[in-house]
Amino acid sequence: GCENPFAQNDEVQLDSTELEMFSIDLVNDLNLSDKSARNLRSALGRHGRGGERDREPGFLWKLAAELQQTLTEEEKNNIYARLEEVKEKGKDRGKDADKGRGKKDGGALRVIYSVLTDDQKPQFDAIMEEFRTGMDAIFASIKAGEMTREEAKAEIESMEEAMKAAIDALLTDDQKAQLEQMRADRKAELKAYMEAVRQAKIEALGLTDDQIAAIETSRAEMKAAMEAIKAQVESEDLTKEEAREAAKAIFEANKTAMDAIFTTTQIEIIKIHKYLEMRWRHNKERGGKDGKR
Secondary structure: OOOOOOOOOOOOOOOOHHHHHHHHHHHHHHOOOHHHHHHHHHHHHHHOHHHOHHHOOOHHHHHHHHHHHHOOHHHHHHHHHHHHHHHHHHHHHHHHHHHHOOHHHHHHHHHHHHOOOOOHHHHHHHHHHHHHHHHHHHHHHHHOOOOOHHHHHHHHHHHHHHHHHHHHHHOOHHHHHHHHHHHHHHHHHHHHHHHHHHHHHHHHHOOOHHHHHHHHHHHHHHHHHHHHHHHHHHOOOOOHHHHHHHHHHHHHHHHHHHHHHOOHHHHHHHHHHHHHHHHHHHHHHHHHHOOOO
């Protein structure tokens, strides 16, 4: 097998390539000391479950809670600095948000493809190719100044409706029923997963009943405020620019309220978890590009 790059520091052998790469990434990105590297690998070995993080929703929360206790202040500050860097980069990327439109539906389209017969697949491919060609033409028109974003949005919505109608006409009643059952199963799985994540978070942070109630109240207030802004935009009492500024103020007020609910230790765990989520996702995406599992 491959030599363990941490062999001189620790005898803990991680049982998956994903966890091994995750460990190396964290040690390098945070410049961890030998002691912190040993603690990290020990925690990964206990909580990682062979890297099958999707089956263990609490993995990163458990890891974050442990690292909050074992990392040095300097190492924690490295994490907070990384989060600030990402936040600044995110501001620059905000204006390009439209470029990813349609990607969120990729999973749903793959599910549809999985129930098609060999005779249906070429027809499905033709429908998708027509849609992609139309999308490319719209973005080219926007770039050339021949179409406004509002016009493009209406055109894209029209194309999406036409694509859905074409796919619906292609599917048999049995296939539609099969897809409906698959969606219901997936929704139930997702609901159970999100509840497991919630419970893991509560345990990792050691939230009290009062804190949980305060968090739920704060979220409900933010949701109501955002819905009020949306209604004002629809009634044209607010411009989109005014709505963006109002939404920004609401998010800031919610963050202030949340910070008042959590203890200093809990806030540290939340930040560490956010960083771990970011690095785990980065490693998963990089692994996919390199053709690794």
